[in-house]
Amino acid sequence: MIADEMTPAVSFQKVARHFGAVKAVDALDLDIAAGEFFAMLGPSGSGKTTCLRLIAGFEQPTAGTISIFGERAEGVPPYRRNVNTVFQDYALFPHLNVLDNVAYGLMVKGIGKAERLKAAEEALALVQLPGYGARRPGQLSGGQRQRVALARALVNQPKVLLLDEPLGALDLKLRENMQEELKSLQKALGITFVFVTHDQGEALSMADRVAVFNEGRIMQVGSPQEIYQRPKTRFVADFVGSSNVLPPDFVQRYAGQRRWGSLRPEAIRITRETGSDAIQARVSGVSYLGAATRLALDTEGLRLHASVPSGTAVPEQGDAVAFTFNRDAIHLMDEAP
């Protein structure tokens, strides 16, 4: 009953959620440790949001068992789970002011007015919106609404906080600020955060561990470094970090093993000299990204992306170039050819 140190915050065992013939989540095993910042990363329709809704209790599994801090959660309605959600479009109540929105969870639990409004004020201060209580959600900017949604969830002191693409609707600058803030908030509060996103940069920069989803299954779980540097499958290499996926023939020539491989764009060096180990290529695209310039290189019927740091000479589109890379930089994937 009482969870010890090792009990996972959320545990999925053979969990499936089918909608008719569509297998949104299929035979999924997953353990999320208590106090960790966990990201679920994947393209839309990969089952990551369904997983979140299974934890929140909005969906019931078709098969399998879900435990939250060791307690079985199947058949338990959302209002009996000590789990709170920050919704994608915030879902603030339009007829209540900000303070009443934040105090809502305490109000329905029967906590007295003075006490719950005080707690709501504190939660608003925590998300750096002190004094905004009297406003209506409609009078707030997107970033402010996001903070109110966060305060409304955190004021209940949940065991697990679920965040469904919480930064999706914010512009870039705000998103970067919010990423850092969420991270430090999570560290300070020690609450388990489960975070759904389709943005690999966001997942890698914020999470302690990342699960990459595709077609209702988890392709790989690991630290951001593992996911980025040692993808197990072509899908993960492709989806996380824009790695070059190398076909088995190519890998055999340069790494000696007939396996699928991946090569990060920054591992490719453009050279002028046409030495024996240099590979000839033609530049088919140049994209300026600020800190670096991304080149598309056509070689041997393959398109590879290379990242050239700013400040170095950049070839133009159509130029014939040669490139090299350290043979050790090729990462061999588990996936069979």
Next chain:
Amino acid sequence: MSIASVTATRDAPVSAILPARGGMLGALSDLFWRRPRFLLVLMLMPPLLWLGVVYIGSLLALLLQSFFSIDEFSGLINRQFTLKTYADLLQPANFDIIVRTVTMAALVTLASIAVAFPIAYYAARYAQGRWKALFYLAVMLPLWSSYLVKVYAWKLILAKEGILTWLLAKLHLLWLLDGWLALPYVGGNSLSVSATGTFIAFVYVWLPFMILPMQAALERVPGNLVEASSDLGASPGQTFRNVLFPLALPGIVAGSIFTFSLTLGDYIVPQIIGTSRLFIGQAVYSQQGTAGNIPLAAAFAVVPIVIMGFYLWGAKRMGAFDAL
């Protein structure tokens, strides 16, 4: 490449600005585009004239009539400003009619809200595609048939020899009906000549006017607000009280304006189904017809307008329109 080939196959326009279309219509289109307000005025003028002159005008004429009085000996209208006709409304016989009508309208509205909410909620939350079409059809279909036919149908259903009595007899529940009919105010010889019968027929004929605005209001409540409420620990009952009901309130008020005001003004349903006691609509009808007392009829007709005014004012103070 492909984009170039697409543009190449078409005749490329010669200049950046195309020549005027020419003709009256072309010139008019350009004018409307430059002066959008002109088009707006042109479109709104006829309906505004109609509403302003014919509708508001006759309402004002009615209001004016209610301040005249009737000469009791000659039966002629005395066109002198007086509040005597309004004082007549407060006579017990007339005041009873007002109290009876307002009570009926309030009860019909409450019953309509109770019956309409589950239907509207289902239609807004769960019905999709074909089921939604079926819902609209089922709600609207009664509106397509004649109002009189429906009321007479109810008279037959509610009659002593009708299907309802027969059904209750089969279920051995006639004692329940007899007990109800023996009660004062709501009872009578049979349902079709009782206030209960009037109530049932009213709820039936006005129900679509409650369901449709309610459904429209519930449709605008995002589904994730219900989920958010549940997520924050609210039981379904708490979610209904704290989220669904407040957000559906504008629709409920809109629907109740229909059911309330339509009941206040109706004179056909109580005439066909119910007791011989009059409702406001019937009083207006008989005062301006057989009795020829136009001022009193006008004063009666003003009563629902005033009541609706107070009703809307109260609804606004309650915050019914805040979520709009």
